Amino acid sequence: MIKKEIIVITLLMFFLIDQFGLMQKANAAEAMIMENGVSVPSDFPHIDISINDNPDSGYIFIDNRGGGGGVSPYNIIFNNSGAPIWYLRTPAEWRNLVVQPNGWLTMMVRDGYGGSGWGFIALDQNYEYVKTFRATNGYTTDEHELLVLQDGGYLLIGRKDSTVDMSVYVPGGRPNAIVRETCIQEYTANDSLIFEWRPWSHFDIRDMLMDDLTGWYIRFPHMNAIDIDDDGHILLSSRHICEVTKIHRQTGAIIWRLGGANNQFQFIDDTLQGFSGQHTIRSLGGGHYTIFDNGDLHNPQVSRAVEYVLDTNAMTATLFWEFRDTPDKYSYYMGNVQRLPNTNTLINWALPYLPKLTEVRTDGSKAFEMNFVDQWQCYRVHRFAWEGMALRPYLIVEPHDDNITLIFNKFGDPNVDYYNIYGGTTPSPTVILDTSKLTMKELSNLQNHVEYYFRVTAVDNYGSESDYSNEESVFVDFSGIEDESHIIKEYALYQNYPNPFNLHTLINYQLPKTSEVELSVFNLLGQKVAMLVSEKQPAGSYEVEWDATGIEGGVYFYKLSTDKGFVQTKKLILLK
Numbered sequence: 124m125i126k127k128e129i130i131v132i133t134l135l136m137f138f139l140i141d142q143f144g145l146m147q148k149a150n151a152a153e154a155m156i157m158e159n160g161v162s163v164p165s166d167f168p169h170i171d172i173s174i175n176d177n178p179d180s181g182y183i184f185i186d187n188r189g190g191g192g193g194v195s196p197y198n199i200i201f202n203n204s205g206a207p208i209w210y211l212r213t214p215a216e217w218r219n220l221v222v223q224p225n226g227w228l229t230m231m232v233r234d235g236y237g238g239s240g241w242g243f244i245a246l247d248q249n250y251e252y253v254k255t256f257r258a259t260n261g262y263t264t265d266e267h268e269l270l271v272l273q274d275g276g277y278l279l280i281g282r283k284d285s286t287v288d289m290s291v292y293v294p295g296g297r298p299n300a301i302v303r304e305t306c307i308q309e310y311t312a313n314d315s316l317i318f319e320w321r322p323w324s325h326f327d328i329r330d331m332l333m334d335d336l337t338g339w340y341i342r343f344p345h346m347n348a349i350d351i352d353d354d355g356h357i358l359l360s361s362r363h364i365c366e367v368t369k370i371h372r373q374t375g376a377i378i379w380r381l382g383g384a385n386n387q388f389q390f391i392d393d394t395l396q397g398f399s400g401q402h403t404i405r406s407l408g409g410g411h412y413t414i415f416d417n418g419d420l421h422n423p424q425v426s427r428a429v430e431y432v433l434d435t436n437a438m439t440a441t442l443f444w445e446f447r448d449t450p451d452k453y454s455y456y457m458g459n460v461q462r463l464p465n466t467n468t469l470i471n472w473a474l475p476y477l478p479k480l481t482e483v484r485t486d487g488s489k490a491f492e493m494n495f496v497d498q499w500q501c502y503r504v505h506r507f508a509w510e511g512m513a514l515r516p517y518l519i520v521e522p523h524d525d526n527i528t529l530i531f532n533k534f535g536d537p538n539v540d541y542y543n544i545y546g547g548t549t550p551s552p553t554v555i556l557d558t559s560k561l562t563m564k565e566l567s568n569l570q571n572h573v574e575y576y577f578r579v580t581a582v583d584n585y586g587s588e589s590d591y592s593n594e595e596s597v598f599v600d601f602s603g604i605e606d607e608s609h610i611i612k613e614y615a616l617y618q619n620y621p622n623p624f625n626l627h628t629l630i631n632y633q634l635p636k637t638s639e640v641e642l643s644v645f646n647l648l649g650q651k652v653a654m655l656v657s658e659k660q661p662a663g664s665y666e667v668e669w670d671a672t673g674i675e676g677g678v679y680f681y682k683l684s685t686d687k688g689f690v691q692t693k694k695l696i697l698l699k
Contacts, residue, residue: 154521154528154563156621157206158698162530162562164212164519166194169496170205170479178203178482178491179463181506184220185479186230187499194497198230200509203491209250209511209534212519219243222507223271227253231266243269243279249514250534258282258308259316265305267347275312278357280305280346281319287341292329295337302328305346307359307370320357320375322346326364330384333363333400333419353408360404365397365420367404367412381433381440388433393442395421398429403459403503410434411443415460415470418453425451428460428470428483446470446483459503471504480504511535516542516579516592524602526565531592533581540584546577551594560668561627565620571601611635611662614689619669619681623696626671630655632683633664639686642667644679644695652679671697 156162163169168187183201187194198220199210211217215233223229227245232255236244241264242257256271258264262281271277282305289296309318322328322344334341344361352358356378357370366383370376380387382397390396400419406412410433418425430444446468457473463482467490470481475498482491495501512535521528533539544564546556557564569575576596581589617631630642642656652674655667669681676699682692 154530156561156563156624158204158625159202159206159208160562160625161207161532161534163207163210164521164530166212167207167210168194168197168199168499170201170493171496172203172205172491172493173478174489174492175203176490179465179467179469179506180508181463182208182509183480183493184222184505184507185501186216186218186220187495187497188216188218188501194499200511205493208509209513211517218502219266219269221503221505222509223269225271225273225275227271228511229256229269229271231269240264241266245271248509248511250511250517251514256310260308260319262306262308265346267305268349270349270351272351276310277312278307278309278349278351280349281308282306289336289341293336297337297339300338301340303340303342305342305344307346307349307357309372318372318375320359320370322361325375325377326361331363332365332383348403348405350404350406352406358404358406358412360401360414362400362402362417365399365401367401367414379433379435381431388438388440391439391441393429393431393440393445395425395427397440400456402457403461405460405462407462413460413462413468415458417455417458419455423451424453424455426454426458426472428468430462444468444485446487448481452477457500457502459505461505463506464508469504469506471501473500473502475500482506515590516581518577518579518592518595520577520595520597522597522600524600526567526601527569527575527577527597527599529564529566529577529579530562531564531579532562533589536581536583538583538585539581541582543580543582543588544577545579545591546575548573548575550576550596552576552578560670561621561629563621567601569599569601571599574598611664614638614683614685614687614691616681616683616691616693618693619695623698624671625698628669628671628695628697630667630669630681631665632667634660634662634685636687637661638689641684642681644669644681646679647677655681675699 152165154165186198196213196216197210200208217230217232220230229243229245232244242255244255245253247253258281262283265280265282267280269279284301284303286299287302288298289300290298307320328343345363347362348360350358356372359368364383367381369378398416400417402415413430416427416429427445427447431440432443433440452472454472454474459471461469467482467484472478478492478494479501480493483489513533516531516533519530542559543555544557545552547554578594579592611633615633619628619630640656640660643651644653646652676697679695680692684690
């Protein structure tokens with residue numbers, strides 16, 4: 124009995140050592156199936172969760188701003204375990220992924236989608252394209268904000284570069300400076316421009332606090348956030364004048380000005396006496412407002428989340444709540460704050476080395492904290508409740524020197540039974556090359572040095588097949604396979620895939636000659652838990668799927684044995 128316990132402990136020690144190695148491998152660049160069954164490509168930006176203590180239940184909406192270093196830009200919705208429930212790999216940085224008040228999912232896009240120039244696109248809850256939003260009237264679309272209202276009307280920020288003689292405004296100003304003006308534009312649901320608010324008519328460029336007015340390039344006033352107050356009027360954050368402005372939505376008149384050179388309020392209980400370089404003004408109702416205070420002009424510089432309550436009779440701005448981390452953090456640009464349904468506050472510190480999401484309770488304790496494994500920066504991060512379900516799979520194809528890996532997911536659909544993989548050497552293939560219960564498949568039996576086209580459908584539990592996924596093509600270049608490689612010369616048992624896995628995994632093996640074959644799975648105590656193959660098979664390559672439903676999670680061994688004396692055992696890990 125003692126000997127058996129020693130064996131088990133020894134095996135568990137090897138398991139822990141190997142599991143650490145597998146965790147390192149999971150963070151490396153490789154395609155994999157996550158714990159929720161969603162597969163991700165090799166360049167997917169994983170997140171590292173350092174605190175997870177009963178946070179808000181909303182999903183995390185984020186992008187890895189710009190990608191780089193072999194990682195593509197993505198827009199992603201993560202769950203609180205760090206697994207994606209939806210993602211989109213984009214050709215350029217498409218950021219500011221949010222759920223709008225009318226339920227649409229929107230993100231900023233660049234050239235090449237729905238027209239030319241920067242803009243925003245909307246997707247519905249099936250991740251289907253709805254429309255594109257762009258500024259008009261001589262302005263291009265600024266990237267900082269889109270607010271879509273319940274009725275489909277919307278507000279955004281337009282921008283325009285003009286040559287301005289700044290010597291008229293300040294001594295030493297350049298006569299041909301480039302000034303990037305940003306303005307507010309409001310549209311109806313059918314895209315009619317009904318309101319435009321320009322800073323030249325309401326602000327004085329000499330009140331800029333965060334740009335050198337004698338420089339070549341000036342951003343005036345660098346609008347970066349719009350919200351609607353509970354009385355229906357507009358709230359505007361202008362970073363470079365360090366001001367939050369309330370604007371009458373019909374007349375354009377300024378109702379009040381908070382912060383900056385023209386501050387109308389007395390700050391109460393705020394040791395820093397206001398904010399600077401701020402982002403994301405948001406109304407909580409009843410005179411309460413949250414701001415991400417970047418703190419560029421504080422001495423010393425420090426960033427924080429703040430909530431003020433404004434009394435517009437006494438003209439006071441009382442600091443109702445704030446969060447400064449310990450030690451202090453300083454995010455010199457970007458970032459946002461969001462008050463969550465559970466009363467916690469989400470803070471995005473934006474910069475690569477700082478957390479992308481710190482969720483804090485009202486007492487300042489942390490409920491959640493995370494960053495990208497590779498510490499990408501991110502303009503904004505949010506949490507929202509979400510019930511999206513794709514109408515068709517989303518496909519990404521990766522070429523390797525010995526296989527073509529297909530990654531496909533019909534996001535949010537719990538009733539997918541299996542996937543049909545269509546492929547061929549001409550576009551719009553209609554021939555099924557393979558099927559898969561899993562959301563990833565490696566194909567190696569393809570003609571070398573040929574362009575292949577792929578698309579995937581999902582078949583549900585009732586036998587209904589979805590529409591085709593997006594079509595992807597790839598040139599097959601199996602440089603790791605010699606011409607005679609398809610001639611099997613020896614027995615071999617390969618590592619299961621994926622490993623670790625949840626419920627379903629694939630085991631491949633090959634036979635050089637006809638053999639009596641037995642493929643079995645054993646637990647750590649040597650007890651057989653599954654017989655996968657027990658028959659005579661001709662020479663060839665084989666793939667067997669193990670459905671581990673009803674099997675407890677842990678370390679298992681699978682063994683291939685033949686009547687020709689070949690025996691080989693490998694380890695697999697079942698996660699539950």
